[in-house]
Amino acid sequence: MRDQKLWTWHLAAGAIILVLLGLHMVIMHLDALVGIFNPAGGHPIDWANVVARGQSLAFTATYILLLGAGLFHGLYGLRNILFELDPAPPLKRALSWVLLLVGVGLFILGTWAAWVGHQVASMT
Amino acid sequence: MVKDRGHPNRLGIWGWFGGGSWGPDRYLYSLHRVTGLGLLLYFLLHIVVTSSRALGQGAWEESMARVSGPVFMLGEYLVFVAFAFHAINGVRLLFAELGYGIGKPIEPIYPYRTCLDDQRPWALGALVLIAALIVVGALDFFVWH
Ligand code: HEM
Ligand code: HEM
Numbered sequence: 225m226r227d228q229k230l231w232t233w234h235l236a237a238g239a240i241i242l243v244l245l246g247l248h249m250v251i252m253h254l255d256a257l258v259g260i261f262n263p264a265g266g267h268p269i270d271w272a273n274v275v276a277r278g279q280s281l282a283f284t285a286t287y288i289l290l291l292g293a294g295l296f297h298g299l300y301g302l303r304n305i306l307f308e309l310d311p312a313p314p315l316k317r318a319l320s321w322v323l324l325l326v327g328v329g330l331f332i333l334g335t336w337a338a339w340v341g342h343q344v345a346s347m348t
Numbered sequence: 349m350v351k352d353r354g355h356p357n358r359l360g361i362w363g364w365f366g367g368g369s370w371g372p373d374r375y376l377y378s379l380h381r382v383t384g385l386g387l388l389l390y391f392l393l394h395i396v397v398t399s400s401r402a403l404g405q406g407a408w409e410e411s412m413a414r415v416s417g418p419v420f421m422l423g424e425y426l427v428f429v430a431f432a433f434h435a436i437n438g439v440r441l442l443f444a445e446l447g448y449g450i451g452k453p454i455e456p457i458y459p460y461r462t463c464l465d466d467q468r469p470w471a472l473g474a475l476v477l478i479a480a481l482i483v484v485g486a487l488d489f490f491v492w493h
Contacts, residue, residue: 235442235445238438238442239442241435242435242438242439245431245435246435249428249431253424253428253485253488253489254484254485254488255488256488256492256493257484257487257488257492269412271405271408271409274401274408278401291395294391298384298387298388298391298392299388301384301388302385302388305381309361326392330392330395330396333395333396333399334395334398334399336399336402337395337398337399337400337401337402339402340402341401341402344401344402344404
């Protein structure tokens with residue numbers, strides 16, 4: 225029951241990632257073809273472009289959403305793969321905890337970076 | 349009792365790489381798994397690397413310099429390829445798992461049709477789209493720049 229719920233969230237997260245990461249890939253990698261959200265020109269990872277996106281509250285919020293959805297989807301997917309190998313129950317519990325801690329830790333780091341990055345950009 | 353035809357579902361780790369007698373869908377499954385794990389590995393490192401932007405221009409440019417050069421460029425292109433496959437094939441799986449595009453249950457009358465017969469055109473369509481994205485991505489990465 226619980227796994228069915230988590231798996232449904234895994235699929236829902238996939239749909240969210242599709243939209244947000246799709247946009248992220250277009251911005252970062254189809255810049256020569258499409259060229260959106262890179263107001264300073266040059267490369268999408270140039271500081272001026274990072275700042276321009278960072279000033280936007282919408283980018284900040286959707287990065288945090290993508291961060292959460294991506295971490296859940298990816299780490300839950302990894303958990304499923306590892307559980308297919310049928311580890312002993314204590315090992316299963318330990319794995320779940322490790323993956324949860326990695327996910328929460330990186331979520332805190334990324335949220336901090338998005339938020340402080342937004343403030344740094346707004347002062348620039 | 350129905351006799352086991354010698355293809356137990358659990359092929360173990362080798363089942364992640366080989367299709368055995370399961371056919372093309374098994375290879376799509378393997379690729380979905382490999383690309384998912386590749387994206388995850390990149391993503392975990394990506395969070396750490398991009399968080400340097402919170403520390404200002406100097407820290408950002410330093411960490412970007414650390415991940416530049418032809419090797420990283422090729423790596424990033426592979427991330428893009430993995431994304432193209434995992435995203436498009438993922439949409440196909442989303443629909444299939446919700447019951448769309450796999451046909452309705454029918455009486456098993458010879459010659460037997462399986463849900464794979466209904467699914468195959470979608471899988472082919474997905475592959476064509478993925479190939480197109482990979483080509484456009486390569487042009488953007490290596491030619492138009
Ligand atoms: C682009 C949008 C994405 C979509 C539509 C998508 C969709 C899916 C779907 C439908 C599954 C299969 C679930 C199942 O059959 O139980 C899956 C598995 C998985 N995904 Fe994604 N995904 C996306 C992005 C990502 C990203 C960015 C990552 C990495 C952070 C990722 C990592 C994984 C992993 C590790 C699995 C497990 C693979 C397996 O069990 O063989 N996915 N995804
Ligand atoms: C290889 C291609 C990629 C490039 C060049 C790239 C580039 C960037 C850059 C420059 C940023 C900083 C924010 C900004 O400037 O707007 C960023 C943030 C971010 N990227 Fe990517 N990215 C790539 C792939 C991915 C993938 C595959 C994911 C997986 C889901 C992802 C998820 C994120 C998230 C969640 C953030 C915000 C992180 C945070 O708030 O700390 N990116 N990316």
